[in-house]
Every structure is written in structure tokens, then in C-alpha cells.
Amino acid sequence: MPRHDFRSDTVTVPTPAMRAAIAAAPVGDDVFGDDPSINALQAHVADLLGKEAALFVPSGTMANQVAIRTWTEPGDEIIAEATAHIFLYEGGGFAALSGVSLRQVPGVRGILDPEAVRQAVRPPGGLSHFPVSKLVCVENTANRGGGTVYPVAVLQALGAVAQEEGLKLHLDGARLFNAAVACGRPIAELAAPFDSISVCLSKGLGAPVGSVLVGSRPFIDRAHRFRKMFGGGMRQAGILAAAGLHALEHHVDRLADDHRRARRIGEELSAVKGVSVDLGSVQTNMVYVDVAGTGRDAAQWVALLDARGIASHATSPTSLRFVTHLQIGDDAVDAVLAAFGELA
Numbered sequence: 001m002p003r004h005d006f007r008s009d010t011v012t013v014p015t016p017a018m019r020a021a022i023a024a025a026p027v028g029d030d031v032f033g034d035d036p037s038i039n040a041l042q043a044h045v046a047d048l049l050g051k052e053a054a055l056f057v058p059s060g061t062m063a064n065q066v067a068i069r070t071w072t073e074p075g076d077e078i079i080a081e082a083t084a085h086i087f088l089y090e091g092g093g094f095a096a097l098s099g100v101s102l103r104q105v106p107g108v109r110g111i112l113d114p115e116a117v118r119q120a121v122r123p124p125g126g127l128s129h130f131p132v133s134k135l136v137c138v139e140n141t142a143n144r145g146g147g148t149v150y151p152v153a154v155l156q157a158l159g160a161v162a163q164e165e166g167l168k169l170h171l172d173g174a175r176l177f178n179a180a181v182a183c184g185r186p187i188a189e190l191a192a193p194f195d196s197i198s199v200c201l202s203k204g205l206g207a208p209v210g211s212v213l214v215g216s217r218p219f220i221d222r223a224h225r226f227r228k229m230f231g232g233g234m235r236q237a238g239i240l241a242a243a244g245l246h247a248l249e250h251h252v253d254r255l256a257d258d259h260r261r262a263r264r265i266g267e268e269l270s271a272v273k274g275v276s277v278d279l280g281s282v283q284t285n286m287v288y289v290d291v292a293g294t295g296r297d298a299a300q301w302v303a304l305l306d307a308r309g310i311a312s313h314a315t316s317p318t319s320l321r322f323v324t325h326l327q328i329g330d331d332a333v334d335a336v337l338a339a340f341g342e343l344a
């Protein structure tokens with residue numbers, strides 16, 4: 001039975017054409033700055049995002065953690081949305097690796113309100129009691145929000161708040177290309193308000209490994225030191241960069257297909273008895289499905305679907321997540337809809 005893997009867009013495997021690009025990649029020792037494929041990728045992503053420089057790192061987690069460490073000192077505080085990946089899913093790295101506290105600001109569908117961020121900033125130069133607010137972290141798309149996309153005006157307002165309050169602004173853009181495709185704006189426009197941005201090549205874009213951290217030349221020069229400290233200085237990793245360059249050339253526009261398929265899952269499942277989907281949150285390649293009304297919990301649904309060759313992920317006792325990606329076609333979507341039709 002074919003296995004349709006909806007657990008995450010991290011499960012993609014390289015296409016034959018990507019494997020050919022990997023095989024042909026010129027490589028060198030990147031700790032010496034000698035890898036032509038990595039240098040080409042870094043220059044290309046910096047240019048795409050309208051920033052001066054970029055740094056290739058093994059994972060989205062490392063890109064975020066290097067950014068946090070580069071902008072802060074122990075005892076500082078960072079601000080993030082209450083369900084941010086940096087807070088929930090990075091092993092407490094902000095505390096362990098940078099020694100900072102994290103102030104959570106609840107958003108709506110994962111989207112921060114700029115004025116709520118302003119309220120969360122510690123009073124400057126005041127009592128010695130407070131940590132020092134240094135950095136605001138934004139996630140676009142917002143994963144736990146449903147894969148939601150920030151309106152450009154909100155990004156600009158966050159930029160203004162950060163500037164007025166004297167804070168730096170970091171973007172966890174693990175799925176920034178999904179956001180750009182969904183809202184039809186140039187990716188540089190979405191990146192413009194930010195001092196640093198991390199983007200992932202190994203999610204919907206389909207590269208096997210790799211993320212890129214982007215910012216000003218002085219920021220990236222300092223980030224180099226922390227990438228090495230965190231063990232992310234790789235050697236002939238141009239074979240990975242070549243996969244990333246291939247993905248950027250061939251797999252960006254097709255993200256619209258992933259979004260269309262997620263939307264179809266959301267719309268059709270929301271009509272199934274006992275199932276509910278917040279359709280307003282289905283904006284890109286994710287669908288969170290509430291199964292509370294079906295008489296089965298999320299773990300039972302995962303097991304039932306698994307027996308039919310469909311892998312999904314329980315994100316709470318009552319919620320399942322389906323993520324569409326490079327290896328999910330219309331047949332896989334049909335299989336999910338048929339399974340719910342028969343089992344619900």
C-alpha cells in the first residue's frame with residue numbers, strides 16, 4: 001500500500017534532478033570559506049531577501065539559535081509568540097545556549113499584535129530588577145497558528161515597534177517561501193523589516209538538509225563565531241548547498257499546489273460529521289483537524305489512518321496535523337478524504 005506521509009514537510013526526499021545537482025556540485029572546505037556551492041547559495045539567498053550576507057547552517061533550529069546568541073547576552077530577554085517554535089520545539093536552546101529568558105505574547109492564530117509586543121518590552125534603564133529586552137522573534141508562516149501568513153502591514157508595524165523600542169527583530173522564516181507564495185508578495189518585502197532571517201531549505205522546498213541565516217555583514221560575521229561554537233561549521237557541505245540551490249530554482253512556485261491541496265483537505269474535512277477545521281487558519285500547506293466530536297481521540301485516528309497507509313501527526317489529544325509537500329499528490333489527498341469519509 002502506498003504510504004502517504006503527511007506528518008511534516010520535513011519528510012521530503014530529494015528528486016532525481018536534485019540528486020543529479022548534488023552529484024555535480026563543486027565543493028571545498030567551508031570552514032575555510034572555500035566551498036563554491038555554499039558561497040553561491042549564501043550570495044543567492046542574501047540577494048533574494050535583500051540583505052548583505054548569509055550563512056549556511058545544518059538546521060532551522062541552529063539558524064534561530066545562532067541568531068538569538070548573536071543578538072543577546074546572558075540575562076537578556078527575547079519576546080516571541082506564545083506558541084513559537086523557538087519556545088516550544090527547540091529544546092529550551094534559548095536558555096541553555098544563550099542564557100536568555102523568553103517572554104511569551106499570545107497572538108491570534110500565531111500572529112503577533114505589534115502593540116502587545118510593545119507592552120511586553122521591559123522598561124528601559126529602569127529598575128535593576130528587570131531583564132533587558134533585546135530581541136523580538138516572529139514566525140512566518142506561524143506553524144502552530146495553522147501555517148498562517150503575516151499581513152505585510154503587520155510586519156511593518158512590528159518593524160516600527162522594534163525600532164522605536166530599540167530592539168532587534170528576527171524572523172523564523174522556516175516557511176517564508178510558503179508565506180510569499182500565499183500572499184503573492186516578493187520575499188524581500190516580507191524580509192525588509194527584519195534584522196535577521198532564517199529560512200529552511202529542507203521543508204516544503206524539498207532539500208534534504210539545510211537552512212540559511214541572513215542579515216547585515218557585521219551580523220553574519222559575528223554569527224560565524226557562534227555557528228562554529230554550536231558545532232555547525234561543516235566542511236564539504238556544498239553537496240547540500242547544491243540541493244538548496246536546485247530547490248530555490250525549481251520548487252518555489254509549486255508551493256501553490258501544496259496550498260491548494262491543504263485547502264481541499266480543510267474544506268472537505270470540515271464537512272465531515274464530528275470533525276472541525278478552523279478554515280481561516282488554512283492559508284498555506286498545513287491543516288490542523290479537530291477530531292473531538294468523532295468519539296475517537298487523535299492517537300486513535302493516527303493509528304486508524306496509519307493502517308490505511310496515511311501518516312499524520314497528533315498535535316494534542318484532540319488535534320491532528322496534515323502537512324502537504326513535494327511528495328504529496330492529489331492521490332494522497334483523495335486517500336485522506338476517503339478514509340475520513342469511511343471512518344468518521
Ligand code: TLP
Nearest residue numbers: 008059060061062085089139143172174
Ligand atoms: N518544525 C517541525 C517540528 O520541529 C515541529 C515541523 O514538523 O513543523 N521553525 C519552524 C517554524 C519550524 O516549523 C521548524 C521545524 C523549525 C524552525 C526547525 O527546523 P529544523 O527541523 O530544520 O531544525
